[in-house]
Amino acid sequence: MIYQQTSAQSLESAILSNTGISLRMWREDLNHPFISGNKWWKLKYNLETARKEGHTQLLTFGGAYSNHLYATAAAAHELGFKSIGIVRGEETLPLNATLVFCKSKGMHLHYISRGQYREKDSEAFIQWLRKEFGEFYLIPEGGTNAHAIKGCEEWAHRIREVEDFDYLCLPVGTAGTMAGMVNVLTDKSIIGFSSLKGGDFLKEKMKQWLTHDINNWQIRTEYHFGGYGKVKKDLMDFIIDFEKEYQIPIDPVYTSKMMYGVFDLIQQNTFERGSKILVLHTGGLQGRAGFNF
Numbered sequence: 001m002i003y004q005q006t007s008a009q010s011l012e013s014a015i016l017s018n019t020g021i022s023l024r025m026w027r028e029d030l031n032h033p034f035i036s037g038n039k040w041w042k043l044k045y046n047l048e049t050a051r052k053e054g055h056t057q058l059l060t061f062g063g064a065y066s067n068h069l070y071a072t073a074a075a076a077h078e079l080g081f082k083s084i085g086i087v088r089g090e091e092t093l094p095l096n097a098t099l100v101f102c103k104s105k106g107m108h109l110h111y112i113s114r115g116q117y118r119e120k121d122s123e124a125f126i127q128w129l130r131k132e133f134g135e136f137y138l139i140p141e142g143g144t145n146a147h148a149i150k151g152c153e154e155w156a157h158r159i160r161e162v163e164d165f166d167y168l169c170l171p172v173g174t175a176g177t178m179a180g181m182v183n184v185l186t187d188k189s190i191i192g193f194s195s196l197k198g199g200d201f202l203k204e205k206m207k208q209w210l211t212h213d214i215n216n217w218q219i220r221t222e223y224h225f226g227g228y229g230k231v232k233k234d235l236m237d238f239i240i241d242f243e244k245e246y247q248i249p250i251d252p253v254y255t256s257k258m259m260y261g262v263f264d265l266i267q268q269n270t271f272e273r274g275s276k277i278l279v280l281h282t283g284g285l286q287g288r289a290g291f292n293f
């Protein structure tokens with residue numbers, strides 16, 4: 001897959017004056033026009049494995065606005081795999097921009113009910129999929145598996161080589177990306193910001209992927225703004241102000257909630273004087289248009 005080198009930039013803010021805190025943002029949103037942010041790293045070793053195992057077809061799952069479906073469709077197209085996207089819920093026409101894009105990259109879309117979707121990891125359902133679509137390499141929802149974490153670990157090594165920081169802040173969905181960061185950056189404090197409501201289960205999920213039991217991480221669960229994919233006026237205002245001030249677009253589902261949380265924690269004096277904070281822009285801007293503000 002094409003990869004454009006990324007790096008970090010400083011975010012100057014009035015909130016930071018007199019705190020001695022430095023705040024920098026790692027612009028992984030710029031790594032690829034379509035396979036953006038963390039999804040590039042989560043797919044890298046999955047696609048390598050699929051190729052090594054001789055697969056010609058990928059199959060994965062997602063909601064109608066999923067960054068993961070979008071990235072998988074683009075990656076499959078770029079590398080010459082066929083792809084199948086199993087979409088949660090009924091087909092609604094006209095298709096939204098995410099699904100139009102997936103189709104334009106040759107992804108075959110198959111819709112299943114929300115009830116069926118909950119069963120998507122069951123052996124019986126996967127067998128049915130193989131009967132229906134033939135052999136495929138299966139990538140789980142959100143792309144999180146051991147190969148994805150390996151990719152995120154590699155990304156963490158790259159970040160460590162280039163940047164000097166005390167705290168790493170990042171948005172969290174399935175926590176796969178965070179697990180990769182935590183595994184590598186054992187001498188840093190990692191703070192994840194859950195973009196979904198009731199994110200306490202994520203702490204358990206994390207443990208499944210961790211290769212050490214160093215207590216170098218925490219997940220903040222109070223910045224979900226009503227839940228996954230939900231926004232509130234406060235958050236929309238924040239995004240508009242942020243984009244105006246820094247000329248950096250941020251998505252409403254992930255990076256904006258994390259950034260809001262980071263500024264809030266700075267204002268509450270959670271970080272020591274002089275701390276160096278690095279925040280990850282994890283990409284996903286394709287969904288921004290769907291929010292219409």
Ligand SMILES: *Cc1c(COP(=O)(O)O)cnc(C)c1O
Pocket residue numbers: 037038039067068142144171172173174175176177178251254255282283284285
């Ligand atoms: C998928 C995604 C995340 C969440 O990553 P996880 O590894 O599932 O925690 C964060 N940010 C963006 C932009 C994403 O698309």
